[in-house]
Amino acid sequence: MSVRRLAAVQPESFAFTPENAAWADRQIAKYPEGRQASAVIPLLWKAQEQAGGWLPEPAIRAVAEKLGMAHIRVLEIATFYTMFNLEPVGRHFVQLCGTTPCMLRGAEELKEVCRRKIGPERHVTADGALSWLEVECLGACANAPMVQINYDYFEDLSPEVFGKILDDLAAGRPVTPGSQNGRQMSAPLGGPTTLTDPALYERPAPTKGTSQEVPDLQAAGRPSTAAQSPGDPLGAASAKEEKAINGKDSREKREAVAATAQDNSPDVTGSKRVGPKTGTGVRDPEE
Numbered sequence: 001m002s003v004r005r006l007a008a009v010q011p012e013s014f015a016f017t018p019e020n021a022a023w024a025d026r027q028i029a030k031y032p033e034g035r036q037a038s039a040v041i042p043l044l045w046k047a048q049e050q051a052g053g054w055l056p057e058p059a060i061r062a063v064a065e066k067l068g069m070a071h072i073r074v075l076e077i078a079t080f081y082t083m084f085n086l087e088p089v090g091r092h093f094v095q096l097c098g099t100t101p102c103m104l105r106g107a108e109e110l111k112e113v114c115r116r117k118i119g120p121e122r123h124v125t126a127d128g129a130l131s132w133l134e135v136e137c138l139g140a141c142a143n144a145p146m147v148q149i150n151y152d153y154f155e156d157l158s159p160e161v162f163g164k165i166l167d168d169l170a171a172g173r174p175v176t177p178g179s180q181n182g183r184q185m186s187a188p189l190g191g192p193t194t195l196t197d198p199a200l201y202e203r204p205a206p207t208k209g210t211s212q213e214v215p216d217l218q219a220a221g222r223p224s225t226a227a228q229s230p231g232d233p234l235g236a237a238s239a240k241e242e243k244a245i246n247g248k249d250s251r252e253k254r255e256a257v258a259a260t261a262q263d264n265s266p267d268v269t270g271s272k273r274v275g276p277k278t279g280t281g282v283r284d285p286e287e
Contacts, residue, residue, distance in 0.1 A: 004079045004080075004082070004086055005079070005086065006057050006079075006086050006087075007054075007056070007086060007087035007088065010056050010057045010058065011056050011058055012058070013058050014047065014051065014056055014058035014059040014061075014062050015062060016046075016047070016050065016062065016066075017050065020046055020047075020050055023046060024039070024042075024043050024046060024066060027039045027042045027043065028043075028066075028067070036067050036068060037067050037068075037069050037073075039067060040063065040067055040069065040074060040077055041077070041081075043063045043066065043067065044059075044060070044063055044074070044077065044078055044084060045083070045084075047059040047060075047062065047063055048084055048085065052088070052089075052091075053085060053088075053089040053090075053091070053093050053150075054085040054086065054087055054088050054089050055078055055084045055085060055086060060074050060075055060078050061074075082135070082136075087122065088124055088131075089124065089131045089133075090118075090124045090125060090128055090129055090130040090131035091128055091129050091130075092129060092130050092131075092149050092150060092169045092170075093131055093132070093133075093149065093150055094114065094118070094130065094131070094132035094133070094147050094148075094149050094166075095132070095133055095134075095135045095138065095147060095148040095149075096110055096111060096114060096132055096133070096134050096135065096147045097134075097135060097136070097137060097138045097140070097144070097145065097146055097147065097148075098111070098134040098135070098136075099136055099137040101137075101141040101144040102137075102141070102144040102145040102146060103145075104144070105144040105145045106144075106145045106157070106158070106159070107144070107145045109145075109159045110145055110147065110157060110159060110162050111134065112159070113159050113162050113163050113166065114132040114166075117130070117163060117166045117167070117170075118130045118131065118132050118166070121133050121134060125170070127170070129169065129170045130166060130169065130170060135148075138153070140153055140155050140186075142186040143155030143156050143179055143183075143186055144156075145157050147162070149165075149169070149177075152177035153177060153178065154175075154177055154178070154180060155178060155179045155180065156179045156180050156181040156183060156189075157180055158180075158181075161180045165180075
């Protein structure tokens with residue numbers, strides 16, 4: 001990971017707004033006494049949000065003092081995690097994924113769009129509207145190429161579509177996040193390819209004698225009550241054949257085996273067998 005340093009130009013001070021200070025207190029209260037430092041990540045994130053998308057050095061000190069931490073400890077955290085921006089960004093901060101799936105699907109062309117419309121990486125446009133940065137995988141590989149702008153993902157981009165999104169953002173016009181080619185989430189491009197037969201989704205008409213009380217269960221092929229369950233003709237025939245051969249059904253045979261085991265085991269309650277009289281487990285030879 002490249003070295004991350006604080007911006008050369010910093011504001012003189014930073015203080016949480018009353019609303020954000022109350023929010024920070026609620027986050028700290030989630031942790032046991034003496035463990036307030038566990039809230040450092042969410043407090044840094046809130047400070048970055050309040051500062052306009054980046055984390056100035058006075059904000060790092062303010063978080064450290066609120067949590068009773070050494071300044072250097074919080075600085076280490078802020079400079080380690082790339083989610084914290086250490087220099088000013090535009091109101092619309094473009095994070096462009098440049099890892100393998102996006103690169104193979106056109107990320108290089110999107111970088112050229114950024115250079116042409118915004119400038120080099122980390123440069124903020126004169127009106128403060130836009131800045132951009134190439135980042136590692138953002139986890140939307142199935143919809144490559146893609147970018148994250150502030151909190152939203154824009155996926156399945158082409159250079160033309162991406163350029164229009166940047167123009168709209170710069171002009172203050174609304175944009176629509178998500179896939180830009182009409183696909184549903186990460187579904188196959190062009191629509192579903194399996195389970196497309198409409199008959200699969202038709203509810204069968206009720207047959208004579210079936211209940212109308214629970215149509216969902218009926219539609220799923222499950223009877224609503226045990227009384228409506230059809231019999232098992234194969235199972236019944238098998239049981240009848242077994243009984244004709246053995247003279248007993250399976251349940252009677254199991255009960256007979258269990259009764260025999262009980263009669264011959266001194267450890268079973270109700271056994272008729274007498275247990276050993278000695279502590280050695282050896283029966284008296286005179287019996």
